[in-house]
Amino acid sequence: MKILSAVLGSPFSGSSSEKIVNLFIDRLPKEEWNTAVLDLSDISSEALLFRSKDNILSASIERILDSDVILAATPTYRATYTGLIKTFFDQFPENALSGKVVLPIQTGGSAEHALSIEHGLSPMVRTLGAAVASKVIYSWGEHWNEDGTPSKNLEGLIDQSVKEIIGTSG
Numbered sequence: 001m002k003i004l005s006a007v008l009g010s011p012f013s014g015s016s017s018e019k020i021v022n023l024f025i026d027r028l029p030k031e032e033w034n035t036a037v038l039d040l041s042d043i044s045s046e047a048l049l050f051r052s053k054d055n056i057l058s059a060s061i062e063r064i065l066d067s068d069v070i071l072a073a074t075p076t077y078r079a080t081y082t083g084l085i086k087t088f089f090d091q092f093p094e095n096a097l098s099g100k101v102v103l104p105i106q107t108g109g110s111a112e113h114a115l116s117i118e119h120g121l122s123p124m125v126r127t128l129g130a131a132v133a134s135k136v137i138y139s140w141g142e143h144w145n146e147d148g149t150p151s152k153n154l155e156g157l158i159d160q161s162v163k164e165i166i167g168t169s170g
């Protein structure tokens, strides 16, 4: 059984990055993948800032260290990832993610900051030794239909990423 953990870097529940994570996980063969979604907004902010200890934070770190694949999902804030997801990855020592694959998933208000995955989220997780997937997902408003369902384009992006992750880790 492969272990996949998704990290939600949006401070808000029901975020579009969370929806993409769920669409991704739904496409994995259930019998082969042990999956978990870690909502970082459930963790004490004091603990994330190294001011106190928190059991949810410790359990989340352990889960990531046990994982083969990590989905790092975040909205774009100020042309890069959120402070929330940064404080979480700040908890790990150098090379803690070595041997693991990270798939960056980033949402934005428009396509303007799509390339920020390449100078923000991807190099950030590489400093921890992770291998970054090639088929990263950057999504914005036009990827969603009016009824809240994903567009064909977004489904195509997710399908490509699922194929890559299953191919490299399955």
Ligand SMILES: Cc1cc2nc3c(=O)[nH]c(=O)nc-3n(C[C@H](O)[C@H](O)[C@H](O)COP(=O)(O)O)c2cc1C
Residues within 6 Å of the ligand: 010, 012, 014, 015, 016, 017, 018, 074, 075, 076, 077, 078, 079, 080, 107, 108, 109, 110, 111, 112, 113
């Ligand atoms: C504080 C803040 C900063 C933001 N900065 C950007 C930005 O620089 N570029 C951008 O495309 N969208 C920006 N946005 C819009 C969010 O990225 C967009 O609403 C988000 O992708 C929604 O994702 P979510 O539903 O996953 O939270 C910003 C939103 C907030 C609240």
